[in-house]
Amino acid sequence: MSVKRPNPAQWLWYAVGGKLPDRYREWVLHDATVPTWLIRHVLRRLVVxxxxxxxxxxxxxxxxxxxxxxxxxxxxxxxxxxxxxxxxFCTHSVDSRVTRHGYPDQYASQVRKALKEAERERYNATWRNGDATS
Incomplete structure (x- = not known):
C-alpha cells in the first residue's frame, strides 16, 4: 500500500505550518523520516x-x-x-509537525534514529563481518 500524498494546495498549506487531514497522517510521518527529511524541511522554509x-x-x-x-x-x-x-530548530520543528498530526512527542526523531541504526547494522553485517564497532 502506498502512502497518499497531499495535492499541491494542501502541500502549500502544510509547508506554511498548517495541519493536513488525518488521511495524510502516514505521509507526514514519511515526510519527516525519509533520508531527505532535512532537504524537505529547507524546501518548505523556502516556500515561506x-x-x-x-x-x-x-x-x-x-x-x-x-x-x-x-x-x-x-x-x-x-x-x-x-x-x-x-x-x-529543524528537529524540533519537524517533531512538532508530526506531533500535530497525532503521533507521540519526538516520534519522528525516534523513527529516524531507529532507521539509521538498522542501516548501520545492515552495513556492518554486510561489510564488517558482523563486527558492530564504530
Whole structure:
C-alpha cells in the first residue's frame, strides 16, 4: 500500500505550518523520516521565504529604487538568517509537525534514529563481518 500524498494546495498549506487531514497522517510521518527529511524541511522554509523576498524586492528595488546590489545583498542575508535559524530548530520543528498530526512527542526523531541504526547494522553485517564497532 502506498502512502497518499497531499495535492499541491494542501502541500502549500502544510509547508506554511498548517495541519493536513488525518488521511495524510502516514505521509507526514514519511515526510519527516525519509533520508531527505532535512532537504524537505529547507524546501518548505523556502516556500515561506520566497514570496516575502519577492515583495521586499519589489518594494526596495522597483518602488524605492534602491541600488540592485544593495537589495540583493540584503535579501541574500535575509535568506541566510532565515535558513540558519530554521536549521537550528529543524528537529524540533519537524517533531512538532508530526506531533500535530497525532503521533507521540519526538516520534519522528525516534523513527529516524531507529532507521539509521538498522542501516548501520545492515552495513556492518554486510561489510564488517558482523563486527558492530564504530
Amino acid at each position: 521565504i520566497v514570496p516575502i523576498l519577492a515583495v521586499l524586492f519589489l518594494v526596495l528595488r522597483v518602488w524605492l529604487q534602491f541600488d540592485l546590489m544593495i537589495v540583493l545583498i540584503g535579501l541574500g542575508l535575509g535568506v541566510y538568517a532565515g535558513l540558519y535559524y530554521s536549521l537550528i
